[in-house]
Amino acid sequence: MSDAKSLKVCVVGLGSMGLGIAGSLLREGFPVVGCDVTPAARERFMALGGHVAGTPSEAARDVDVVITVVVNAAQTEAVLFGPQGATVALQPGAVILSCATMAPDAARDFAARAAAFGLDYIDAPISGGAVRAAAGEITVMGSGSPAAFAKARPVLSCIAAKVYELGDDPGTGAAFKIVNQLLAGVHIAAACEAITFAKAMGLDIAKVYEVITASAGNSWMFENRVPHILEGDYAPRSAVDIFTKDLGIVTDIGRGLKFPTPVAAMALQMFVMTAAAGMGRDDDASVARMLAGLAGLDLPQSQ
Numbered sequence: 185m186s187d188a189k190s191l192k193v194c195v196v197g198l199g200s201m202g203l204g205i206a207g208s209l210l211r212e213g214f215p216v217v218g219c220d221v222t223p224a225a226r227e228r229f230m231a232l233g234g235h236v237a238g239t240p241s242e243a244a245r246d247v248d249v250v251i252t253v254v255v256n257a258a259q260t261e262a263v264l265f266g267p268q269g270a271t272v273a274l275q276p277g278a279v280i281l282s283c284a285t286m287a288p289d290a291a292r293d294f295a296a297r298a299a300a301f302g303l304d305y306i307d308a309p310i311s312g313g314a315v316r317a318a319a320g321e322i323t324v325m326g327s328g329s330p331a332a333f334a335k336a337r338p339v340l341s342c343i344a345a346k347v348y349e350l351g352d353d354p355g356t357g358a359a360f361k362i363v364n365q366l367l368a369g370v371h372i373a374a375a376c377e378a379i380t381f382a383k384a385m386g387l388d389i390a391k392v393y394e395v396i397t398a399s400a401g402n403s404w405m406f407e408n409r410v411p412h413i414l415e416g417d418y419a420p421r422s423a424v425d426i427f428t429k430d431l432g433i434v435t436d437i438g439r440g441l442k443f444p445t446p447v448a449a450m451a452l453q454m455f456v457m458t459a460a461a462g463m464g465r466d467d468d469a470s471v472a473r474m475l476a477g478l479a480g481l482d483l484p485q486s487q
Contacts, residue, residue, distance in 0.1 A: 191338055194218070194243040195251045196263045196270065198225040200421060201283070201310065202253030204317025205343045207232050211320070212342045219243035219263075244270035249279045249339050253310075256429055257286035257294075265297060276302030279336045281326075283310045285365060285426075287433050288355035295328070295354035304332035307354040309361035310344075311368075313408070314421055321345035325364070327356035362437065365430040366448045371405035372427065373451040376471035379410050383481050390414055412469040416486040424471070425464040427455045 191214060195206040198220035209216045210233055218229040218236050226236045237243035240263045244250050250270050252260050260282055264270050270280070280298055282291065282305065291307040298305040306328035316322050324340060324347045326333065333340075333349055340347045350356045378401070382392040393410050396402050412418060431452035438445035458464070458474040466473075476483045 191215075191249060192217075192247040193249045193251065193339060194237070194240075194247045194270070195253060196220075196240050196243060197253035197255075197259075197283075198222075198229050199253065200314035201317045201322075202251075203228055203232075204314055204319075205251060205253060205283075205322070206234055207318060208320035208343050209339065210234055214339070214342065217243045217247065239268040240264070240266075240270040241268045241272040244273040244278075247274070247278065249281060249336055250274065251281045251283060251339070251343075253283045255426070256284055257290040260284045260286065260290075260294065264294065271298065271301050271303065274301065274303055277304070277335075279304045279306060279332050281306050281308045281336060281339070283308050283324075285309050285361050285430050285433070286358055287362075287437065288358040291358040292353075292355040304329060304335060305354055306332050306336060307357035309357050311361070311364055312345075316345070317343075324348065325350060325357045325360040327351050327354055327358075362430070362434055365427070366434045366445070368405060369427045369431045369434075369455065370447055370451045371403045372409055372468050373454045373471055375403065375406040375409050376413070376454075376469060377475060378406070379413055380472045380475040380479065380481065380483070383476065383483065384479055389484075409467075409469040412467055413472045414484055416484040418463070418467040418470050418473065420465060420467045422468050423465050424455055424458045424468050427468055428452065428459055428464070431455060 193214050194217040195202050196219045198218050206216050206218050216234050218234050219240050220226050295305040306326050308324050308326040310322045312322035320343050322344050324344045327350045382389050397407050434448045454471050458471050461474050463470040
């Protein structure tokens with residue numbers, strides 16, 4: 185199974201990240217079948233030369249590796265274990281790469297259920313954004329058995345610049361990703377607050393972006409998200425609702441551990457407020473629009 189072309193892969197979920205992953209595999213010569221509920225997503229994948237199937241079970245027929253790139257644990261459960269889920273069609277020994285952000289307990293549950301089908305499960309949340317996904321340069325925070333990683337390594341090498349093998353126990357990868365999402369959500373909220381605060385002070389926010397990205401206050405999220413605000417472009421690369429979910433998981437875990445997460449909790453409320461204002465499906469930089477609306481400020485609008 186070390187020859188890339190001997191591995192058949194299916195990617196369930198062809199959004200911005202899943203499409204990039206599937207496209208990277210196609211470029212390297214993997215036979216790839218895609219599956220998505222959205223016609224536009226299926227069409228984009230077919231335009232890259234991929235084949236599509238109507239259900240996860242159809243997509244997973246005779247494949248060696250299934251990559252699920254859906255939104256949350258509920259969707260992962262449906263595409264793996266539902267009536268038309270991938271596990272219905274997979275042969276024993278196939279590998280599942282589960283990429284959704286979820287609570288560690290959910291990842292452990294799915295791994296145990298996959299094992300009952302004779303399947304290897306890698307808890308493999310990802311990070312890096314759509315651009316890195318399209319370039320095959322995401323980061324994978326994986327946990328699972330050495331045997332599972334050995335089977336999936338040709339695929340992982342194709343889609344990721346960095347693959348962290350974080351131990352044998354599913355759920356460890358999910359926990360690492362939750363730490364990342366705590367920081368990511370806080371940094372997005374802080375970036376949106378900072379650039380809107382600059383607007384409130386009458387500053388040229390394009391110049392603020394130039395100065396801050398060359399200064400100690402910069403963050404990857406400030407550098408990545410503020411251009412969306414400057415362009416007035418809130419088409420969802422990553423939606424507000426993603427962070428209401430992920431920061432909700434952070435605070436739930438913190439409550440269970442009796443560990444305080446006050447900064448994450450405040451960031452969560454900023455995303456909840458933005459969703460309540462009707463922007464849940466818009467780009468997560470819409471937190472700036474929510475703040476601007478409260479303060480009576482006008483941010484740039486797309487032309």
